[in-house]
Amino acid sequence: MEEQDQTQSSVEVEAEAVEQEQEQQRKRLEEDNVVQFLDSLDGYVTLLDSLSSTIRQGWMELASARHSMGASRINGAFLDMKFHSAATTVQVTEHDEQPHFALCKWASSKNGKCCSGEEEFGEDKLQMISDGPQLRHRSQFSGTLGKTPAKNGTPLIVDDQVQKERSKSLSMFGTLVSPKLRAAQLSFETALETLVEIANMRSTMLSTYDQVRKDLEGTKG
Known part of the structure; x- marks a missing residue:
């Protein structure tokens, strides 16, 4: 009888320990869901x-180019x-x-193929959110990168095609264009990249918000 009581008590202790462990994991x-939601909101x-600053910079560069080249040319x-066909698409x-x-970006008008590849942004972007200034710095200058390294460290030939497509889009304003006009082009291109980042971040934010809400409802229940 005494051994049976000890066995039952041991089972109850183990069950309680398992329940506590499950509660701690939950x-x-x-907490991880809340942290992820706050990170995505901050991002x-x-x-x-960053988008507001980039667009403002682009308009200032465009105004400067129009001032130097003349309103009749721009x-x-x-x-x-x-x-x-659209040179830039979102999938x-x-x-x-x-x-x-x-x-x-910059799909060739001849073959319709994407020249610069796909700019993908997923949940791993959350690791960069806590570094706000670094994130803005990366977003601000990502569109000005001239070379895209391949896996073996050599530049891709496709970058030459990207530069050709960019120049082609500005050829309507003449052969010699102001450097400010090219800078404005890159600023608005960067703004477009940032918009896609915002869309992905908003998707992550809404997903984590729903999970946090479900957790709260489960706790109240």
């Missing part, structure tokens, strides 16, 4: 600030209003029931 998971706000009359895919956005 709390750690909930979302940081990217919005105006909407030179824009090609004919229908043509949307599903990953773990969460939309993921990828940017394909």
